[in-house]
Amino acid sequence: MIEADNITKRYGDFLAVDQVSFRAGAGEVIGFLGPNGAGKTTTMRILTGFLPATDGRARIAGHDIFEEPLAARRAVGYLPETPPLYPEMDVTGYLEFVAKIKDVPRARRRSAVExxxxxxxLADVHRRVIGSLSKGFRQRVGIAQAILHDPPVLILDEPTVGLDPIQIREIRGLIADLADPEKTEARTIVLSTHILAEVEAICRRVLMIHEGKMVLDSAIGELTAEGQSLEDVFARMTLREGEAA
Ligand SMILES: Nc1ncnc2c1ncn2[C@@H]1O[C@H](COP(=O)(O)OP(=O)(O)O)[C@@H](O)[C@H]1O
Ligand SMILES: [Mg+2]
Known part of the structure; x- marks a missing residue:
């Protein structure tokens, strides 16, 4: 579903993402971990077609993001770090607007929004103005806009950042639900976070990026089977040079 090959992004002389490669299949829920500034958001913006890469290739559901950008973008739902919500619109009005700009055919728009x-x-708050919702509900609206066109791939950038513990639990439940093969077609979900417990709660596989480089790609079960916690692995993989283990 996702094939990333040597994705590289330079900002001037600064290498933000350095030859990142991975494959993700249908039904996988992957945690994309890394310290602040590691390159998570940059990688996700490239995969979702919002930012051109300096080098490398990527395909989403078989569509090359540079050669077939429209088809690739149609196959992916993206929750950016700051979702583009319009605070003065009500929830339904906003989602209808998103359905239109995402080219959901007119006849299917109403059912897609519902x-x-x-x-x-969000059914109980669908007529509320977005600006009046709690952060947890606004995040749900962000996820709703990402899944609106029913894409097989979802890329969620720090979906629980800034939420309180109850909201975090709700959003994790929602993500687990979106990944549940009994409730939907097998989706591929990649979510970035620096909350290790989040990854352990909802992901089966973890990708770790550090200073733009992929430093780990592993099933969580394999990591913890060796008796180490995800926290140990994270600390070891993201050590700065000169620091002792
Ligand atoms: N537009 C930009 N211009 C210059 N540097 C940038 C830009 N966007 C991001 N960076 C740098 O690229 C690195 C990776 O950023 P980012 O992908 O946002 O990391 P993460 O999401 O893992 O915290 C950081 O050092 C950041 O400062
Ligand atoms: Mg980020």
Whole structure:
């Protein structure tokens, strides 16, 4: 579903993402970990077609993001770090607007909006103005806009950042639900976070990036089977040069 080959991004002389490669199949829920500034957001923006790479290739559901950008973008739902919400719009109005700009055919727009409202637990607030919602509900609206066109791949950039513990639990539940093969077609979900417990709670595989380089790609079960915690692995993989283990 996702094939990333040597994705590289330079900002001037600064190498933000350095030859990142990975494959993700249908039904996988992957935690994308790394300290602040590691390159997570940059990689995700490239995969979702929001930012051109300096080098490398990527395909989403078989579509090359540079050669077939429209088809690739249609196959991916993206929750950016700051979702583009319009605080003065109501939830339904906003999602109808997103359905239009995402080219959901007119005849399917209403059912797409209703299904996203329902899946994201927004039915009770669908007439509320977005600006009046709690951060947890606004995040749900962000996820609703990402799944609106029912894409097979979801890329979620720090979906629980800034939420309180109850909201975090709700959003994790929602993500687990979106990945549940009994409830939907097998989706591929990549979510970035620096909360290790989050990855252990909802992901089966972890990718770790540090200073732009992929330093780990492993099933969580394999890591913890060796008796180490994810926290140990994270600390070891993201040591700065000169620091002792
Ligand atoms: N537009 C930009 N211009 C210059 N440097 C940038 C730009 N965007 C991000 N960076 C740098 O690239 C690195 C990776 O950033 P980012 O992908 O946002 O990391 P993460 O999401 O893992 O915290 C950081 O050092 C950041 O300062
Ligand atoms: Mg980021």
């Amino acid at each position: 299904s996203a409202l329902e899946r994201c637990g």
